[in-house]
Amino acid sequence: MSGGPYDIARLLDELAGADVPRRERVCDGLARSAVEQQAVPHLVLASPDPADPGVLFAERYWQRTLLRRPTLTAASACGVWIAGHVLARHREQLLERWLLRAGQHSPPASAEAPVDGFVADALTQLGTTPAEGLSAAVLYRAGQLQQRGAAAAAELASWLTHSPLATALRAESRQRRIHQALLAWAAFWDPGGASRADGQLLWSTAWRTALRDDPVVTEILLAALASPHHRAAAGPPPRGELLAAADRLAHYAAHAVQAHPAAHELHYWHTRGLRESGHPRAAQAALRTAQRLLPHHPGADPYEQRLNDERRLLPRRLRTRRR
Template sequence: MAMPLDDPTEVLLAADRLPPTARDRECERLAQALIDSGTVPAWEVPADGVDRAVGICADMYWRRRHLAVPSVTTARDCAEWVWRQVHPAAREAVCERWALGYAFITRNTVDSASDLASATATLVIDAGTPFVPYFCLLYHSGKLRTNFAPHELLLVLDQSPLAVAAAAYTTAPVITALRAFAAFLTGDDAAALGHLDTAWDHPERTRATIDICLHGIWAARSGLRHGPLLRDRAVQAVAAYPRDAVFHARLAAGLRLVGAHEAALDTIDQALRLLPAHGARSSHNLLQDQLLRERELIVAGHTLTASISGQQPSPDGEPAGLIHRYQVFLAVTVIVGIAAVCTAGGGALLLTAGELSLPKRMAGAFMLMLSAGVIVSLLLVGNRMLRTDHKGEPEDD
C-alpha cells in the first residue's frame, strides 16, 4: 500500500505517538515513498525534532539517497536541504551525525580527486554558505577515516579546495579530532596527543568529536601503549553519555588493552545491550558486527591469560596442568641427558683403564659416581614434581 504524500507531516505526527520500533517503521515507509515518487521532504526540522519522526524520516530519506548515489554531489544536495530545513540550533549536530553516518555506510566508494575537484568548483560558485562545503568535507573525510587512510585524510583537511571552501569551519573540534585520528594512525604521537587534547578540551566538543578521538586512540599504530589513555578517555565519555553503545565498546577495548578482561567482558556486554535495535538496519548491523568482534578479542585474551596463569580450566582439560607436566618432561629429559653423558664418558674411561694414567682412571670413576648421583636425584626430584600440582601446592596423598 503506497504511503500518502499529500500531507506527510500528519503521518509523522501520528508516528511520534507510536512505540519507537513502530515509529521507525512508519518513517521508513514514508522515506521510501518519497524516494519512489522523486519527492524531496518539504517539512522543517525544529530544534528539538532531530530525534522525532520529522528528523528520523528525513535522515532515512537522505540515507537512501546516499546509498543510491554515494558521492559528494549527493552530500551537497543534502547539505543544502539541511541548511534550508533544519533549525539553526540543531544544524551542526545534524551535519556531524548525518555526514559521518552516511560516510560510514558508503565507505566502499570514495570520490576521486578529479570528481572532488569538480564538485568543489561547483560548490564554490553555487553555495551561499560555507556550511555546504563543510558538510561535504565531513562526508568525504569520514570515508577516509573509516577506510583507515590517514595520509589522504590529512591531505584533504590541509590542502583540498573543499577545506578552503569550508575554511570558516576548519577549526571546529570535530575537524581537530579528525587530525588527531590521522596522526595516531601515522604514528605521530606528539601531534596526535596535541590535537586530541585540543579537541577534547574544546568548550563546544560534540559527541562526534569524542567518538573520533576515541577511534583514533583505539586505532593508533602504537595501540598497546595507548591502552591506559583509551581506558581513561572512554571512562569520561561513558560518564557524559552513559547509554552510548559505541563509547561502552571503546571502554571495553581500553580495558582489554590493559589486561582487565573481566571488566572488559562486562562492558562489551553492556554495549551490546545498549545497541539500539531500531533505526537504520545497515548501521545497526555494522556496529553489531564490530562489537561482536571486540567481544571475541576480549574472550580470547581472557582465555589465554587464564590458561597461562593456570587459574581456569578449559573445556578440553586444564591447560595449565598440561604446561606443568610438559615442564616436568623437559626437566626429566635434561637430567637423563646429563646422566647418559656422564655414564658414557665414565664407562669409556674405565674400559680403557689399562691404557690410561691414574688421574684419568680416577676421572672416569668420578663421572660414574656423578651419574649415579644424578639418577638418584632424578628419582627424588621427579617424584616430587609429579606429586606437586601446577599451582605449586603438593597434591594430597
C-alpha cells in the same frame, strides 16, 4: 510512501508516543519509500534528538540516499537540505552526525572517485550556496577517507589542510573543532607519523572542548587512540603519565560514556578499550550496555557488526584468563 507531505507529517506525529522498535520500523519504511519515489522530505526539524520521529525519518532518508548515490554532490544536497529544514542552532550537530558517519560507511569504491570537478564547481558557488552544503561535502569526504584507515590518513590531512573547500570554510568557527579532531585522527593513524606530536596537541585541545557537548567529535578522538601506529610510537608512559598506551582508550572512553551515556558508539570504544587492556569482565558489561542502546531495526547501524565482533572476541579472552 503513500500520500503527500501532510500524510508523512501525520504519521510522524502519531509515532511520538510509539515504542522504539515501532518508531524505527515505520521511519525506516517511510524513508525507503521516499528514496524510491525521489520525494525529498518536507518537514522542519526543531530538535537534533535522534529519537524524534522527524529526525529519525530524515536521517534514514539521507542515509539511504547517500548509500544509493555515494557522491559529494549528493552529500552537498543533504547539507543544503539541513540549511533549509533545521533550526540554525542544531545544524552543526546534524551535519557532523549524518555526513561524517555516511562517509565512514559509504561503499569503499566511492572513495576512489575523483573530486576535483566537484571542488571546482563548488568554489564557483561560494556565497550563493549555503555554507552547510559545502561543509557537508567536506565532512562526507573526510568520512570516506577515514574509513580507509592508515592507507588514507595522509590524504585526509591533506584534504582538510589544503583542499580549497576546507580552506574556504576554515574561518567558520563551528568547523574548527571537528577539523582539529580529524587532523588528530589522521596524525595518529599515519604510518609515517611525521606529524604525531602536532596530532597529540590537536587531540588534547579537541578533547577538552568536545567531551561535554559533542559526542561525534568525542567518537573521532577515541578512534584515534585505537591506532596501532600511535600505540607503537607511544611506548612506555612518559613521566607523570600513569596510563600505558593500551590503557588510554579505556580510560578516556570511560569519561566519554559518563558524559554521553546514550551514545552506543562511545560504549563500543569503551568495550574495546577494556578488552584490549585486559579487563574482559568489565568489557562484557560495557558490551551489554552498547548492545542495549543499538537501534532496534536490524542492520540500521554500522556499529552493530563491530559490537558483534567484540562479542565473539570476549569469550576467548575470558577462557584465557581462567587458565
